[in-house]
Amino acid sequence: METLQEKFFRLKKERNAVVLAHYYQDGEIQDLADFLGDSLALAQAAKKVDADVILFCGVHFMAETAKILNPTKTVIIPDMNAGCSLADSAPQAEFKKWREDHPDHIVISYINCSADVKALSDIICTSSNAEKIVNSVPLEQKICFAPDKYLGSFLVKKLGREMELWNGSCQVHETFSEIAVIKMQKDYPNALMLAHPECPENILQYADYVGSTTGILKFAEKSENKEFIIATESGIIHQMKKNLPDKIFYSVPNLEGCSCNECPHMKLNTLEKMVNALETLTPTIEMDEELRLKALKPLERMLELSD
Ligand code: 13P
Ligand code: SF4
Numbered sequence: 001m002e003t004l005q006e007k008f009f010r011l012k013k014e015r016n017a018v019v020l021a022h023y024y025q026d027g028e029i030q031d032l033a034d035f036l037g038d039s040l041a042l043a044q045a046a047k048k049v050d051a052d053v054i055l056f057c058g059v060h061f062m063a064e065t066a067k068i069l070n071p072t073k074t075v076i077i078p079d080m081n082a083g084c085s086l087a088d089s090a091p092q093a094e095f096k097k098w099r100e101d102h103p104d105h106i107v108i109s110y111i112n113c114s115a116d117v118k119a120l121s122d123i124i125c126t127s128s129n130a131e132k133i134v135n136s137v138p139l140e141q142k143i144c145f146a147p148d149k150y151l152g153s154f155l156v157k158k159l160g161r162e163m164e165l166w167n168g169s170c171q172v173h174e175t176f177s178e179i180a181v182i183k184m185q186k187d188y189p190n191a192l193m194l195a196h197p198e199c200p201e202n203i204l205q206y207a208d209y210v211g212s213t214t215g216i217l218k219f220a221e222k223s224e225n226k227e228f229i230i231a232t233e234s235g236i237i238h239q240m241k242k243n244l245p246d247k248i249f250y251s252v253p254n255l256e257g258c259s260c261n262e263c264p265h266m267k268l269n270t271l272e273k274m275v276n277a278l279e280t281l282t283p284t285i286e287m288d289e290e291l292r293l294k295a296l297k298p299l300e301r302m303l304e305l306s307d
Contacts, residue, residue, distance in 0.1 A: 004271055004275060008274060011278035017052070017076075018034045018049050019033045022039070024236065024266040029271065037214060038126065039212070040129055042056075042065075042066070043303070046070050053278075054076070055077075055278060056076070058077075059087075061084055063285045065299065068118070068296050069299060071289075074281060077283055078268070087114055095116075106144070108145050110125060111299075112148065117146070118295035123136075123137075123302055128215055131159060146165070147168030148166075150198055154204060171264075173233075176199055181193070184252065188227055192225045195216075199232075213232060213236050216236060227248045228247065228250070230250065233263050233266065
């Protein structure tokens with residue numbers, strides 16, 4: 001009898017599919033992926049795929065981005081309900097009004113937003129290129145930044161650049177416990193703290209390094225240090241332990257006291273659902289061509305600025 005993993009590999013071959021996965025996926029999914037990365041690396045990889053099918057193991061806006069960048073491919077996702085609180089915080093109608101209320105501003109949107117919001121934006125950024133993207137805008141040009149107010153505030157402070165900020169946040173990164181961070185820094189005095197810029201300032205103030213998931217992974221790889229306190233979704237720790245078996249990682253708990261902080265949307269994906277998606281070639285990401293072309297522009301602008 002064929003095991004689930006065997007079925008996955010058979011169907012992947014039969015469908016000529018490539019599996020792209022984010023670091024916040026379960027370890028099992030990360031290990032099965034053809035390409036693993038942060039939001040930027042996944043967008044860059046999606047654009048280059050020449051297989052027939054992209055099975056995107058992440059959340060909806062990531063798969064949507066893959067479809068925008070590589071429209072002739074069939075893009076499937078294990079669970080259509082895998083959304084994102086940040087993307088949901090920017091509904092199209094309100095975002096359009098915000099944009100209209102700031103006619104002399106350029107709009108930079110974090111990639112964690114819908115295709116509708118991308119289509120209303122001038123440039124997209126991710127957590128790994130946000131500084132570069134903001135710095136690419138002339139100093140005299142006013143900026144609106146959406147939807148993550150914490151990443152926005154981090155950039156305002158770090159770059160000394162005023163920006164109008166949308167009031168959105170990530171339900172995972174905004175709920176790390178500051179009290180736990182203080183205790184962990186006391187308990188593990190030799191540990192360096194690495195944090196994602198979607199965290200609020202009350203957490204980032206303790207960080208030795210702030211960066212994207214790939215940035216956090218690379219920092220730990222390059223550092224001579226042996227112990228790290230990690231303030232981002234705990235899925236990344238799977239890859240950190242795998243790449244750095246001699247180092248120790250402590251996950252910052254959330255306000256409810258869970259020992260790690262998981263994204264409930266990312267965690268909707270399972271191997272069973274991946275196999276089902278490959279078998280049925282559903283659910284697929286479909287997009288109106290006019291919308292796709294509008295959303296493509298700011299994404300391409302980002303990719304040009306990220307090389
Ligand atoms: P990065 O992939 O840019 O690190 O962003 C993390 C995230 O929250 C994705 O949803
Ligand atoms: Fe969205 Fe936060 Fe989950 Fe990333 S971790 S997908 S930003 S809710």
